Amino acid sequence: MSATDPLTTADGLPLKRALMRAQRSARWRAFVLVAPLLLFVVVTFLVPIGQMLHRSVHNPAFPANMPALTEWFRATPAGTSPDDRAFAALAADLKQAAANRTVAIVGTRINYDLPGTRSLFTATGRRAAALAPPFRTALLEADARWGDPALWAAMRNASSAYTPGFYLSALDLTRGNDGTIERVPEQRRVYVPLFLRTFGLSAAITGLCLLLAFPIAHMLATLPLRWSNLLMILVLLPFWTSLLVRTTSWIVLLQQQGVINSTLVALGILGDDGRLTMIYNQTGTVIAMTHVLLPFMVLPLYSVMRTINPAYVRAARSLGATSWTAFRRIYLPQTVPGIGAGALLVFILAVGYYITPALVGGASGQLISNLIAFHMQDSLNWSLAAALSALLLGAVVILYWLYDRLIGIDNMKLG
Amino acid sequence: MASMSRDAAFVEFERVQKSYDGETLVVKDLNLAIGQGEFLTMLGPSGSGKTTCLMMLAGFETATHGEIRLGGRPITQVPPHKRGIGMVFQNYALFPHMTVGENLAFPLEVRGIGKSEREAKVARALDMVQMGAFGNRRPAQLSGGQQQRIALARALVFDPELVLMDEPLGALDKQLREHMQFEIKHLHQSLGITVVYVTHDQGEALTMSDRVAVFNDGRIQQLAAPDDLYERPANSFVAGFIGENNKLPGIIEDIGADHVLVRLSTGELIDATPVNVTRKGQKTLVSIRPERVEFKPEMMPDGAHSIDAEVLEFIYMGDLFRTRLRVAGTDDFVIKSRNTQGQRRLEPGERIRIGWAPQDARALDPV
Numbered sequence: 069m070s071a072t073d074p075l076t077t078a079d080g081l082p083l084k085r086a087l088m089r090a091q092r093s094a095r096w097r098a099f100v101l102v103a104p105l106l107l108f109v110v111v112t113f114l115v116p117i118g119q120m121l122h123r124s125v126h127n128p129a130f131p132a133n134m135p136a137l138t139e140w141f142r143a144t145p146a147g148t149s150p151d152d153r154a155f156a157a158l159a160a161d162l163k164q165a166a167a168n169r170t171v172a173i174v175g176t177r178i179n180y181d182l183p184g185t186r187s188l189f190t191a192t193g194r195r196a197a198a199l200a201p202p203f204r205t206a207l208l209e210a211d212a213r214w215g216d217p218a219l220w221a222a223m224r225n226a227s228s229a230y231t232p233g234f235y236l237s238a239l240d241l242t243r244g245n246d247g248t249i250e251r252v253p254e255q256r257r258v259y260v261p262l263f264l265r266t267f268g269l270s271a272a273i274t275g276l277c278l279l280l281a282f283p284i285a286h287m288l289a290t291l292p293l294r295w296s297n298l299l300m301i302l303v304l305l306p307f308w309t310s311l312l313v314r315t316t317s318w319i320v321l322l323q324q325q326g327v328i329n330s331t332l333v334a335l336g337i338l339g340d341d342g343r344l345t346m347i348y349n350q351t352g353t354v355i356a357m358t359h360v361l362l363p364f365m366v367l368p369l370y371s372v373m374r375t376i377n378p379a380y381v382r383a384a385r386s387l388g389a390t391s392w393t394a395f396r397r398i399y400l401p402q403t404v405p406g407i408g409a410g411a412l413l414v415f416i417l418a419v420g421y422y423i424t425p426a427l428v429g430g431a432s433g434q435l436i437s438n439l440i441a442f443h444m445q446d447s448l449n450w451s452l453a454a455a456l457s458a459l460l461l462g463a464v465v466i467l468y469w470l471y472d473r474l475i476g477i478d479n480m481k482l483g
Numbered sequence: 484m485a486s487m488s489r490d491a492a493f494v495e496f497e498r499v500q501k502s503y504d505g506e507t508l509v510v511k512d513l514n515l516a517i518g519q520g521e522f523l524t525m526l527g528p529s530g531s532g533k534t535t536c537l538m539m540l541a542g543f544e545t546a547t548h549g550e551i552r553l554g555g556r557p558i559t560q561v562p563p564h565k566r567g568i569g570m571v572f573q574n575y576a577l578f579p580h581m582t583v584g585e586n587l588a589f590p591l592e593v594r595g596i597g598k599s600e601r602e603a604k605v606a607r608a609l610d611m612v613q614m615g616a617f618g619n620r621r622p623a624q625l626s627g628g629q630q631q632r633i634a635l636a637r638a639l640v641f642d643p644e645l646v647l648m649d650e651p652l653g654a655l656d657k658q659l660r661e662h663m664q665f666e667i668k669h670l671h672q673s674l675g676i677t678v679v680y681v682t683h684d685q686g687e688a689l690t691m692s693d694r695v696a697v698f699n700d701g702r703i704q705q706l707a708a709p710d711d712l713y714e715r716p717a718n719s720f721v722a723g724f725i726g727e728n729n730k731l732p733g734i735i736e737d738i739g740a741d742h743v744l745v746r747l748s749t750g751e752l753i754d755a756t757p758v759n760v761t762r763k764g765q766k767t768l769v770s771i772r773p774e775r776v777e778f779k780p781e782m783m784p785d786g787a788h789s790i791d792a793e794v795l796e797f798i799y800m801g802d803l804f805r806t807r808l809r810v811a812g813t814d815d816f817v818i819k820s821r822n823t824q825g826q827r828r829l830e831p832g833e834r835i836r837i838g839w840a841p842q843d844a845r846a847l848d849p850v
Binding site for chain 2: 377380383389393397401402
């Protein structure tokens with residue numbers, strides 16, 4: 069059959085069109101069945117994520133409330149020192165913002181980039197109505213900080229609604245007065261060390277989970293069903309216990325006057341003044357999160373190991389391999405999809421974990437999500453929170469991509 | 484039971500018992516000697532203990548009691564990887580994450596054989612099963628029959644003297660299975676290896692083996708060459724398990740050295756050969772192969788008793804005619820006749836007389 073001569077049905081209809089028609093109703097039914105979930109996912113997942121990503125680069129607080137000054141910034145190149153027209157625009161905007169009661173919003177926005185400036189805006193705003201030309205002198209008289217080039221650089225940055233500034237902050241970078249990107253002073257670097265700590269602790273937790281879960285999963289997979297079900301319940305117990313109950317019991321166990329320390333002291337292993345600090349620090353975070361996330365490692369491993377025919381190891385043994393060689397060369401490689409799935413799952417969950425570190429992490433055991441929560445709830449810098457979240461999301465996506473390249477997503481078995 | 488001289492025995496089971504739960508014996512008092520170069524099949528229904536015996540020989544199960552010797556050496560304490568026994572598993576157990584070549588190289592690698600020698604041996608083993616071009620494929624890319632060949636090559640590549648096969652052809656379709664039976668047989672003959680083969684397929688056991696051990700209930704019921712097994716079953720289990728058999732229950736009327744008269748429940752008398760009956764008045768089960776029953780008077784052996792039969796069903800099977808009869812009160816008496824020129828087709832409802840040579844009917848223990 070040549071390419072110019074398409075297949076037709078018995079009554080001459082092109083075969084492709086006949087097939088489409090025959091499958092149309094099935095396709096519609098499939099779509100209708102999927103539609104509710106699709107709608108749900110769009111409303112509860114895609115839209116909020118999209119909004120968050122948008123917010124991380126978009127903050128209209130300054131341009132919306134300071135139109136004249138924004139116009140001056142747009143007309144002049146970066147690094148231009150403020151002239152009389154600039155001060156006139158600033159005074160006019162401050163008057164208008166004071167009348168609209170939006171000075172505090174503008175102040176908060178500039179305060180993100182230049183801490184301590186919120187009061188400058190609110191204080192000047194209260195006296196804005198009294199400002200008279202020449203505005204440069206009037207403003208500098210009101211507060212000498214209005215002449216600070218750093219303030220003008222910060223206002224210029226804030227004057228465009230779309231800004232990479234929040235991402236710069238999230239990476240401990242800042243824009244200098246002349247507009248170049250530089251690292252913030254060492255004592256003010258917060259986010260990058262916290263990201264590193266988050267990934268480091270998550271990797272440690274993932275490793276611990278793997279070490280603990282591998283033997284258990286192997287045992288579950290080889291035991292008769294009756295026993296493995298019982299053991300499985302023990303593994304899943306953390307899932308079914310209230311988070312607070314679990315955390316409280318960790319506190320009871322791990323605190324300085326807790327069960328473990330008291331036992332060690334009673335046995336004479338530790339002196340009474342040498343009690344271990346195992347909670348409200350990184351150790352506490354690692355122990356508690358390993359416990360919580362262990363089932364996410366056990367389940368994929370178990371489901372993969374269950375499918376590995378014991379004949380493989382037997383075959384290896386009969387072919388002359390010692391039990392260690394058979395494990396290393398035959399069994400272990402076949403569990404890789406489970407290891408990959410479990411590690412990916414645990415790592416991704418750990419990177420975004422919030423409650424457990426908040427409760428048992430103390431100061432040194434906090435993760436990046438605790439800081440995101442801080443910016444959402446306390447400092448109300450939602451754009452920065454969004455930028456941090458987006459970076460976290462980006463890291464997870466990169467990880468996922470790496471996993472796909474190395475192991476292949478279709479090899480993943482989640483149970 | 485054929486007994487082998489001690490020197491000739493390459494594999495020996497001596498008084499071997501096996502229990503998994505400490506309450507029941509899966510293998511009860513197994514004694515078996517397998518000669519060097521022999522093809523021995525363990526045949527039996529599932530749960531008869533045959534696979535357990537194989538696993539004990541391979542070293543994956545330990546005997547609860549008794550001794551297993553390989554080449555005169557007790558191997559109970561030898562771990563599986565030091566026994567040097569090649570094994571083909573039921574589902575081939577080809578390592579899915581390795582290529583065919585890597586699968587075959589594995590036993591050589593763990594033995595520390597150098598790369599060049601390894602490659603030569605792998606190539607030779609692949610050629611032996613006509614799979615030379617498949618070294619770089621993954622097992623999943625092969626058909627069932629090809630996987631089977633690779634599994635075979637892998638079990639042979641390190642030149643073991645003994646190869647165990649655990650229902651290796653069970654997953655193949657009928658035609659391929661028959662083809663592979665011949666290939667395995669040929670490999671056995673050309674390499675001179677000893678093969679212990681486990682199957683529940685009697686056809687396979689009969690076509691391939693030098694001797695067959697029929698297992699049931701943890702015991703060897705009969706150990707014999709295929710023709711012996713088929714033509715001279717030692718008891719009712721073997722008679723019923725191997726091939727098709729007609730069974731007529733009755734009571735010994737008269738017993739001689741190689742001839743008995745059996746009175747059936749309907750009062751008729753038939754001839755048979757005594758196998759495990761000893762005295763008059765004993766209950767017995769007479770077994771006769773369907774193809775040894777005659778219904779044409781001119782073919783009936785001289786002096787043999789004949790009995791009444793009513794034709795119930797005639798089935799045309801191509802090369803054979805299969806006729807179901809009512810004989811002595813049972814409805815499932817079957818006779819087979821070859822579809823030769825002029826062979827008579829019996830009509831349902833027809834009344835005939837049937838008979839057989841006494842040596843074809845065997846008076847066995849009652850079930």
